[in-house]
Amino acid sequence: MPEATLIDRYQTYRAGRFLKHEQTYANWLPGWRTQHRRRILVAGLASTFALMFAVSVVCAFGISWAPLLWLPACLIFFPLWTVLQIVSGRQGDAPNATLDEYELAQRNSARSIGLTVTQNLMMLPILYLIFGAVFTGGTDTDMAYAGGLMALTVLLIGGCTPAMILGWTRPDPEA
Incomplete structure (x- = not known):
């Protein structure tokens, strides 16, 4: 049998740590484990992301107090x-190593969707920054911050999408 590589050892460590944490949190918040309550959390996250994006747009207009709205969004x-x-x-x-075949397939599908969402949505700030730099000559700090x-x-959004799905x-x- 070949010797375990660094990646194999890390994956084993990661699985052990995951199972330890899973055991710790397995009985926390039992009332929030229903699909209905999880959907409330997902909707709350989606609303928070909308607020974060709105804050970034407001920052683009140079409103000096707008970045302060980022703090409540994070809270x-x-x-x-x-x-x-x-x-x-x-x-x-x-x-x-901690998932069965069905859970693994679901997780991988959700991750694939998350990557697609990230790649497609990332075009918004990229295009904003590219075209904004052309129009402003690259001198607008509000545009860069936004x-x-x-x-x-x-x-x-992309990082949270798999868990949200x-x-x-x-x-x-x-x-």
């Missing part, structure tokens, strides 16, 4: 994201 995002991860069992980023917030929002589509856990 909403982090708890929603954390709770969704707990109640969905972090299946969106679970190591392969483009950075747009890109960050898109990356958050799984949280939305998975049926209620069995009693």
Whole structure:
């Protein structure tokens, strides 16, 4: 049998750590593990992303207080994201060794969609920054800041999409 590579050892470590955390959080928030409640969390995250993108657009207009709106968006995002991860069992980023074939197929499909969403949405800040730089000669700092917030929002959306899909589509856990 070939010797385990660095990647193999890391995957084994990651699976062990995942299972340890899963055991720790397995009984947390039982009332939020229903599909209906998970859908509320997903809708809350989607609303938060809309707020984040709106903040980035407002920042593009040079409104000096607009970046302060990013803080409430983050204060909403982090708890929603954390709770969704707990109640969905972090299946969106679970190591392969911890999932059965059906869960693995679902997770991989959700990840594929997340990558597609990221690639397509990332065109918005890219085009904004490219055309904005042409029109302003690359001197508009508000445009650069807004483009950075747009890109960050898109990356958050893409990173959260697999867990959001799984949280939305998975049926209620069995009693």
